[in-house]
Amino acid sequence: MSDLQVMGKSYPQIDAMEKAMGKTTFVSDLVLPNMLYGRILRSPFPHAKILNINTAKARALPGVKAVVTYNDTPGIPFGPRTEDWTIFAKDKVRFFGDEVAAVAAIDEDTAEEALDLIQVEYEELPFVTDPVEALKPGAPLVHEDRPNNIAAEFRIEAGDVDEALSKSDFVYEDRYQTNQVYQAYLEPMGGIADVDISGRVTLWAGTQIPNMSRMTYAKALGLAPDDIRIIVPDYGGGFGGKFETNVHLIAIVLAQKTGRPVRVFNTRYDDFIAGNPRVPMYIDIKIGATEEGLLTGKEVKVIGAAGARVVYAQAIVSTACYRVDSLYRFKNVRATGYTVYTNTVPTGCFRGFGNAQMTFVLESALDTIAEALSIDPAELRKKNAIGPNETSVHGWEIKSCALRECISKATEAANWAEKRKKRKKFKGIGIACCNHVSGNRPFAREFDGGSGIVRIGRDGRVLVFHGESDMGQGQKTAFAQIVAERLGVPLEMVHVAQVDTDISPFGCGSFASRGTVMGGHGVLAAAEDAFRQLAEIVAAKLEANPDDVVCRDGKFFIKGSPDTAIPFKDVADQAATLRHGAPIVGVGFYDPPTVLPDPETKYGNISPVYPFACHIAEVEVDPDNGVVEVTNYVAAHDSGKVVNPMAIEGQIDGGVLQGMGWALMENMVVKDGRLVNPDFLDYLVPTAMDAPRVNKILVEPIDPNGPYGAKGIGEPALNPVTAAIGNAIYDATGIRMKELPITPEKILARLKEGRKE
Amino acid sequence: MKTAITITVNGERHSLEVKPNSTLVDVLRDQLGLRGTKKGCGEGKCGSCTVLLDGLPVSSCILLAVQADGREVVTIEGLGERGRPHPLQKAFVERGAVQCGYCTPGMIVTAKALLESNPSPDERIVRKAIAGNLCRCTGYTKIVDAILSLADRGSELVKREKEDGS
Numbered sequence: 001m002s003d004l005q006v007m008g009k010s011y012p013q014i015d016a017m018e019k020a021m022g023k024t025t026f027v028s029d030l031v032l033p034n035m036l037y038g039r040i041l042r043s044p045f046p047h048a049k050i051l052n053i054n055t056a057k058a059r060a061l062p063g064v065k066a067v068v069t070y071n072d073t074p075g076i077p078f079g080p081r082t083e084d085w086t087i088f089a090k091d092k093v094r095f096f097g098d099e100v101a102a103v104a105a106i107d108e109d110t111a112e113e114a115l116d117l118i119q120v121e122y123e124e125l126p127f128v129t130d131p132v133e134a135l136k137p138g139a140p141l142v143h144e145d146r147p148n149n150i151a152a153e154f155r156i157e158a159g160d161v162d163e164a165l166s167k168s169d170f171v172y173e174d175r176y177q178t179n180q181v182y183q184a185y186l187e188p189m190g191g192i193a194d195v196d197i198s199g200r201v202t203l204w205a206g207t208q209i210p211n212m213s214r215m216t217y218a219k220a221l222g223l224a225p226d227d228i229r230i231i232v233p234d235y236g237g238g239f240g241g242k243f244e245t246n247v248h249l250i251a252i253v254l255a256q257k258t259g260r261p262v263r264v265f266n267t268r269y270d271d272f273i274a275g276n277p278r279v280p281m282y283i284d285i286k287i288g289a290t291e292e293g294l295l296t297g298k299e300v301k302v303i304g305a306a307g308a309r310v311v312y313a314q315a316i317v318s319t320a321c322y323r324v325d326s327l328y329r330f331k332n333v334r335a336t337g338y339t340v341y342t343n344t345v346p347t348g349c350f351r352g353f354g355n356a357q358m359t360f361v362l363e364s365a366l367d368t369i370a371e372a373l374s375i376d377p378a379e380l381r382k383k384n385a386i387g388p389n390e391t392s393v394h395g396w397e398i399k400s401c402a403l404r405e406c407i408s409k410a411t412e413a414a415n416w417a418e419k420r421k422k423r424k425k426f427k428g429i430g431i432a433c434c435n436h437v438s439g440n441r442p443f444a445r446e447f448d449g450g451s452g453i454v455r456i457g458r459d460g461r462v463l464v465f466h467g468e469s470d471m472g473q474g475q476k477t478a479f480a481q482i483v484a485e486r487l488g489v490p491l492e493m494v495h496v497a498q499v500d501t502d503i504s505p506f507g508c509g510s511f512a513s514r515g516t517v518m519g520g521h522g523v524l525a526a527a528e529d530a531f532r533q534l535a536e537i538v539a540a541k542l543e544a545n546p547d548d549v550v551c552r553d554g555k556f557f558i559k560g561s562p563d564t565a566i567p568f569k570d571v572a573d574q575a576a577t578l579r580h581g582a583p584i585v586g587v588g589f590y591d592p593p594t595v596l597p598d599p600e601t602k603y604g605n606i607s608p609v610y611p612f613a614c615h616i617a618e619v620e621v622d623p624d625n626g627v628v629e630v631t632n633y634v635a636a637h638d639s640g641k642v643v644n645p646m647a648i649e650g651q652i653d654g655g656v657l658q659g660m661g662w663a664l665m666e667n668m669v670v671k672d673g674r675l676v677n678p679d680f681l682d683y684l685v686p687t688a689m690d691a692p693r694v695n696k697i698l699v700e701p702i703d704p705n706g707p708y709g710a711k712g713i714g715e716p717a718l719n720p721v722t723a724a725i726g727n728a729i730y731d732a733t734g735i736r737m738k739e740l741p742i743t744p745e746k747i748l749a750r751l752k753e754g755r756k757e
Numbered sequence: 758m759k760t761a762i763t764i765t766v767n768g769e770r771h772s773l774e775v776k777p778n779s780t781l782v783d784v785l786r787d788q789l790g791l792r793g794t795k796k797g798c799g800e801g802k803c804g805s806c807t808v809l810l811d812g813l814p815v816s817s818c819i820l821l822a823v824q825a826d827g828r829e830v831v832t833i834e835g836l837g838e839r840g841r842p843h844p845l846q847k848a849f850v851e852r853g854a855v856q857c858g859y860c861t862p863g864m865i866v867t868a869k870a871l872l873e874s875n876p877s878p879d880e881r882i883v884r885k886a887i888a889g890n891l892c893r894c895t896g897y898t899k900i901v902d903a904i905l906s907l908a909d910r911g912s913e914l915v916k917r918e919k920e921d922g923s
Contacts, residue, residue, distance in 0.1 A: 012850045019858030020846040022793020022833030026859060029792040109778075184893050186797045186805055186859040236795070236859030237893050268798040472857020472894050646853040646899075653896030654856065680802035680891065688884040688897040 655717020
């Protein structure tokens with residue numbers, strides 16, 4: 001591995017200069033000829049019957065080209081997980097922000113004016129916004145056909161939890177609560193739709209799952225997936241929030257109605273009230289340990305709010321139930337998860353996907369256990385940490401694992417031992433670990449691998465096609481590096497095509513920290529195929545065996561004879577000439593060695609590789625105002641072989657700060673069924689003034705299943721942050737905060753109470 | 758009803774007819790086709806739409822176009838050109854300060870205003886100057902370092918780099 005040319009080196013994102021010059025056309029920058037502007041009328045009530053919708057006045061407004069409601073759609077129930085979606089509310093609205101009607105007009109102002117002219121008669125209904133309340137008998141039903149508001153239940157059990165807990169020397173039991181937070185990507189959700197005369201739809205959208213959303217949208221519209229073409233221009237962030245959305249479907253319906261391209265983007269307000277924020281959860285945990293600090297058994301119960309329809313909440317709740325079980329050597333675990341409908345905004349994916357919620361709980365619990373047993377929290381984690389070449393309680397086959405090294409290196413860098421000894425009032429240090437996946441076998445139904453196409457131009461330039469999605473994390477650059485490495489050409493020779501479902505291979509998309517591993521393997525296999533074809537041409541020319549052909553820095557030669565070299569571009573040109581213009585095209589795919597979990601036991605192997613991390617936070621708490629300052633932060637990561645050190649550092653910096661925002665300040669506050677802080681003045685996200693400098697440590701085991709040994713980074717960068725900060729606050733104040741976010745108000749109140757629990 | 762205004766954008770004078778309620782960002786993007794300036798919130802709270810008005814950074818989404826009448830505007834397109842980027846653009850790229858890139862134009866324009874008023878800011882001043890520009894990808898560290906790399910003197914980072922001989 002030591003002779004890698006491109007892999008493992010720091011490069012700016014391949015399109016960074018375009019972005020820095022302001023030349024990149026983001027999806028919301030696109031303008032099409034004759035384009036109309038759409039706006040969505042959203043419900044002002046959390047729960048109400050729709051008695052009547054009168055659109056006559058809106059239609060009569062000059063410049064309005066269409067006003068649409070449920071009756072203008074095929075009315076087919078659909079949804080990515082549960083078919084509880086409709087494009088517009090049918091006979092009742094289920095959350096403050098639910099889609100009621102939409103307008104297409106010649107400009108934004110006219111569209112907005114028209115919204116005010118749509119008259120809707122509502123009859124308000126009792127509503128429920130808390131998932132625990134929603135489960136109680138007699139609670140208002142969000143969907144009449146779903147008794148007790150239960151959208152989904154999940155159970156998993158392995159070993160004998162009751163016996164393990166009864167034989168434990170110490171058992172900790174408590175309830176935690178994680179709140180609803182907003183991804184706050186800088187470019188709001190939206191898209192532009194156009195319909196051709198045959199009825200075929202083209203949608204330009206910033207979506208993390210171009211291919212999977214196409215299938216969902218096709219169902220909703222009564223079309224075949226191939227009747228829809230999705231093009232993904234550059235877009236401004238996702239963090240899990242940009243999966244399926246009715247905004248795209250409404251743009252399509254308006255385009256169908258008007259025969260003109262229609263642009264519909266959420267305003268920031270709309271994005272707050274009707275995006276897909278994080279699933280809030282109540283989590284009960286009961287966990288035991290021996291006096292030596294070995295974890296014996298664990299039981300958790302998760303109640304998560306789906307909001308008014310299921311986006312991905314049920315998969316997120318099930319992830320919360322059991323992903324952490326493969327972080328430590330658990331043998332006896334049981335979990336029950338309830339995904340519950342509430343009259344709130346539908347909740348979806350957000351960096352961490354349920355694992356982040358449970359990591360807060362488990363890692364807080366471990367500190368309580370460590371204290372009760374008088375064991376150093378870092379030591380407790382090391383004692384229980386899963387290791388390389390182990391199979392976890394649920395069958396996950398861990399290949400490489402540098403969790404223990406991450407703990408060692410993080411504690412060393414943070415000067416942990418000394419700081420834990422010298423306690424200072426209101427200053428504290430806390431630790432938390434995490435595991436994650438790079439792909440999630442049960443999430444994608446038919447397959448979970450990746451694929452790619454590599455086209456060699458006549459001048460030797462390489463164009464890579466993939467079906468994943470770069471939301472800004474640098475996926476295109478990672479793919480370009482992987483392909484450049486395999487072909488033996490300089491990085492600047494490799495370009496990555498925009499995802500276009502008419503041209504790109506199918507990709508499951510960007511979630512589950514899977515891009516580098518699944519998409520990376522896909523484009524690697526394609527590069528492999530292209531290289532083989534080029535090698536045959538070179539071998540014929542140099543009268544050698546194709547297996548002996550190598551390429552380095554854009555020059556082909558035969559192994560052992562680097563002096564007789566042929567430039568890559570000459571071979572490319574010759575290939576295209578010989579083949580009357582047909583380019584060399586490499587096509588490849590990756591079939592990961594995953595095992596679909598058993599439907600009953602959930603025993604399986606959901607990811608080809610498993611990343612790990614250990615974070616340490618240091619805080620200072622101001623006893624007068626309750627403000628927490630993060631004074632130092634260490635993040636040690638095992639993401640396998642690092643593709644691009646500068647890029648992974650950026651992922652860690654961003655993940656830590658996003659986690660810090662969640663831990664200390666971010667909170668979607670719902671009162672009387674309405675979000676009361678739907679803007680950046682009242683919903684605070686961290687600014688440059690809040691951001692600590694993160695000491696980033698990269699431990700790089702080469703994973704046999706990763707492309708060049710790589711694993712994912714996106715989500716593990718965030719997962720441990722809330723617990724590391726929560727544990728540091730406990731160390732500083734003796735206050736165990738069990739509800740996120742840990743705001744100054746809460747700290748002050750607890751300091752006044754002057755008690756620990 | 759439209760109002761006639763004259764604004765100089767990136768050195769070029771434009772005589773325009775604008776709606777009285779049109780914001781500067783909409784005129785820049787829709788009427789002048791300068792789509793490098795982004796709209797992130799429309800309420801002056803995220804900084805994506807930052808441009809320079811007579812040299813000072815402003816949120817162009819809460820400024821009416823008529824308020825820019827007779828004044829000078831600089832947008833991201835006014836910094837650097839193809840093949841010859843502005844030093845800030847180069848620093849942002851080379852130091853990995855660009856991820857999704859949606860905040861980048863506003864961030865760079867803000868940094869330009871800072872360095873023009875204070876050529877040698879320290880880290881605290883840099884962080885304060887960009888506190889009105891939200892970035893959700895980078896955790897700000899590489900952005901701060903990119904700006905500090907251009908500070909003449911005073912920053913520990915620059916000193917350290919000089920000591921390292923890099």
